[in-house]
Amino acid sequence: MATTQTHIRTQWDTLHRNGPFPIKQHLVTRLESNALMPSKFDRYNDAATEIRRLISDSQLQQHGFRPFGSRWSMSSIAHQKDRVHQNNLMHLDLPILPADLHAQTGYKAENLFFFQCGNTVREISQVLEAHGKSLKASGASNGQTIAGCISTGVHGSAWQEGAVQDYIVGLNLIIGPKPEDVVYLERHNKPALSDAFAAKIQARVIRNDNLFHAALVGLGSFGFIHGVVIEAEDRFLLHRYVRKIDKTMAEQLAVTMDFINSQFKITEEIDAQGNPLLPYHFKIFINPYTNDNQYVVEAMYKKTPYHTNYPDPLAGIEKSLYRDLIYLLIKISEKFPNSIPWFIKRLEKEILPEVDPAEEKIIGTLYEIFWDAPYQGPAFACSVGVDHKDSIKALNLLTKMTREEGPVPGIFAMRFVRQSTATLAFTRFPITCVIEIDGIIWKGTNNLISLESYGRRMVEVLKNNQIKFTSHWGKNLAWDFPGLIPYMYGDKAKQWKNYRNSLLSDEMAKLFSNDFLDITGLSLKEANIPPNLIVSLPSDSP
Amino acid sequence: MPPIDMDRDDWYRDKWVIEIDTVIKAGALIDEITFKVGSEACESGKLFSVEYKDTFGGNLLYLVTFGSRRKVKLLYVCMKPDE
Numbered sequence: 001m002a003t004t005q006t007h008i009r010t011q012w013d014t015l016h017r018n019g020p021f022p023i024k025q026h027l028v029t030r031l032e033s034n035a036l037m038p039s040k041f042d043r044y045n046d047a048a049t050e051i052r053r054l055i056s057d058s059q060l061q062q063h064g065f066r067p068f069g070s071r072w073s074m075s076s077i078a079h080q081k082d083r084v085h086q087n088n089l090m091h092l093d094l095p096i097l098p099a100d101l102h103a104q105t106g107y108k109a110e111n112l113f114f115f116q117c118g119n120t121v122r123e124i125s126q127v128l129e130a131h132g133k134s135l136k137a138s139g140a141s142n143g144q145t146i147a148g149c150i151s152t153g154v155h156g157s158a159w160q161e162g163a164v165q166d167y168i169v170g171l172n173l174i175i176g177p178k179p180e181d182v183v184y185l186e187r188h189n190k191p192a193l194s195d196a197f198a199a200k201i202q203a204r205v206i207r208n209d210n211l212f213h214a215a216l217v218g219l220g221s222f223g224f225i226h227g228v229v230i231e232a233e234d235r236f237l238l239h240r241y242v243r244k245i246d247k248t249m250a251e252q253l254a255v256t257m258d259f260i261n262s263q264f265k266i267t268e269e270i271d272a273q274g275n276p277l278l279p280y281h282f283k284i285f286i287n288p289y290t291n292d293n294q295y296v297v298e299a300m301y302k303k304t305p306y307h308t309n310y311p312d313p314l315a316g317i318e319k320s321l322y323r324d325l326i327y328l329l330i331k332i333s334e335k336f337p338n339s340i341p342w343f344i345k346r347l348e349k350e351i352l353p354e355v356d357p358a359e360e361k362i363i364g365t366l367y368e369i370f371w372d373a374p375y376q377g378p379a380f381a382c383s384v385g386v387d388h389k390d391s392i393k394a395l396n397l398l399t400k401m402t403r404e405e406g407p408v409p410g411i412f413a414m415r416f417v418r419q420s421t422a423t424l425a426f427t428r429f430p431i432t433c434v435i436e437i438d439g440i441i442w443k444g445t446n447n448l449i450s451l452e453s454y455g456r457r458m459v460e461v462l463k464n465n466q467i468k469f470t471s472h473w474g475k476n477l478a479w480d481f482p483g484l485i486p487y488m489y490g491d492k493a494k495q496w497k498n499y500r501n502s503l504l505s506d507e508m509a510k511l512f513s514n515d516f517l518d519i520t521g522l523s524l525k526e527a528n529i530p531p532n533l534i535v536s537l538p539s540d541s542p
Numbered sequence: 543m544p545p546i547d548m549d550r551d552d553w554y555r556d557k558w559v560i561e562i563d564t565v566i567k568a569g570a571l572i573d574e575i576t577f578k579v580g581s582e583a584c585e586s587g588k589l590f591s592v593e594y595k596d597t598f599g600g601n602l603l604y605l606v607t608f609g610s611r612r613k614v615k616l617l618y619v620c621m622k623p624d625e
Contacts, residue, residue, distance in 0.1 A: 091622065
């Protein structure tokens with residue numbers, strides 16, 4: 001049987017030390033050994049029984065219950081004041097055979113993979129590689145668990161592919177303590193797996209597009225995500241280039257995303273007519289404290305079919321700054337904020353990717369290019385999503401505010417992501433430009449704006465200038481800013497709440513809530529929820 | 543990973559780390575010393591990385607004791623057990 005260790009603790013923290021946060025219990029579930037239970041399906045179902053038991057126990061004790069994976073979120077989204085559940089040791093993958101497909105599916109069995117919640121992007125990529133497959137997109141690194149990725153909307157800069165949740169085609173949730181609380185959700189218009197497969201994971205099937213889209217970015221609050229079905233694709237290679245280009249050209253690309261007619265041309269990445277190819281990935285780095293007329297940009301081009309004949313893309317040696325030096329710089333910055341721009345300029349070489357000599361490139365798979373994150377110390381990241389057409393206006397406002405009211409120890413970047421179908425995806429614009437500032441966490445002083453105030457000012461500046469925006473759910477922001485979620489999501493927030501409160505009982509909605517949900521107002525139940533929101537629909541329904 | 547091991551503040555944070563920092567009695571005639579990774583310490587028996595630190599103090603100890611005391615500072619990162 002799967003077992004759970006209960007650690008009585010008073011504090012819990014994120015990977016990047018954005019807390020600590022108070023807790024009562026830290027639970028860790030381990031699966032039964034495969035020597036005693038050889039069938040993967042048996043071990044998976046046995047784990048579901050254990051999770052139901054934990055939910056039941058939490059309910060009896062009137063405790064909240066919240067799963068977490070790798071703790072990479074920097075906001076308090078993964079925290080629960082009563083019980084947090086660590087699920088990174090729940091990392092099975094289940095086989096999907098052609099016979100498991102739904103009769104009306106458009107998916108190929110060879111591209112569908114079932115992963116348990118605690119699989120990290122790295123583990124998933126290794127399984128996929130063994131089948132000659134790849135994820136379609138990932139974040140900038142590979143340590144997040146798949147359940148954590150989709151719950152918060154982890155993204156890269158694959159502006160034609162979307163974020164991680166956008167290639168999930170099925171969700172297995174545990175929404176309560178009873179056997180019938182194990183549910184399998186998928187789209188009714190794009191079904192993937194048969195009822196017989198759902199029976200193998202002892203799940204009740206609900207095919208309903210709107211419910212699926214609401215649960216997809218569920219903020220950890222739509223029940224326990226036990227497993228997901230991913231649509232992968234044939235393994236491909238990325239050609240990665242880092243260049244310095246004119247600021248005006250970078251800005252124009254951000255606003256238009258028109259690579260074909262731009263002057264941004266990499267000699268090897270052109271078509272037969274000499275026009276630039278569309279990059280798979282495009283990212284712009286901005287040091288807000290310099291007035292350079294050039295920006296560093298990173299562009300990647302997708303190449304199929306995959307071949308093995310390319311140099312090892314992984315750097316043999318990776319250097320990082322002395323941790324004590326980082327702490328020293330932060331301490332100096334807190335006392336003498338005016339030194340921050342000077343430090344950042346000096347450290348540019350360490351912070352920004354190295355600009356390649358003229359024609360050099362790095363070749364690798366998605367998994368190899370977006371490798372382990374080297375720095376895991378205290379860090380902050382604020383990350384807002386805007387329509388790419390508003391991106392330069394928003395960037396200018398935010399960098400101006402950072403210079404005038406900061407400085408803060410961080411550097412800006414812009415990434416671009418295709419629109420998601422998930423109800424609360426923060427990548428909700430036709431092409432979302434994610435404007436992010438990343439850096440080392442600091443303490444506010446009389447001379448230096450605090451992270452909390454900085455996050456609040458970001459919201460105010462964008463709102464006061466009538467820019468529609470969202471924010472990565474796992475990043476730092478003034479999440480308690482009045483009216484923030486309605487401003488960001490309008491009726492979509494109501495829709496999300498209605499589907500959540502239809503799927504979960506009142507008791508379970510409370511159990512799967514946390515402070516983050518409370519301060520954002522998303523734990524509140526709407527009056528007059530329409531009936532029949534969560535019925536399973538046939539595939540020919542509108 | 544085991545939560546009690548998750549409070550480090552370096553690259554090993556959030557990893558299943560086994561740290562060995564000890565002095566071994568060896569004897570001048572001992573050539574090699576093998577450290578076995580026991581299943582209690584590393585359940586999967588699979589290592590992701592090993593860090594060995596050579597220190598000036600360790601070398602000095604080796605010299606002044608003619609090799610009979612050897613300082614060992616190792617960090618093993620263990621792979622997750624198969625599920």
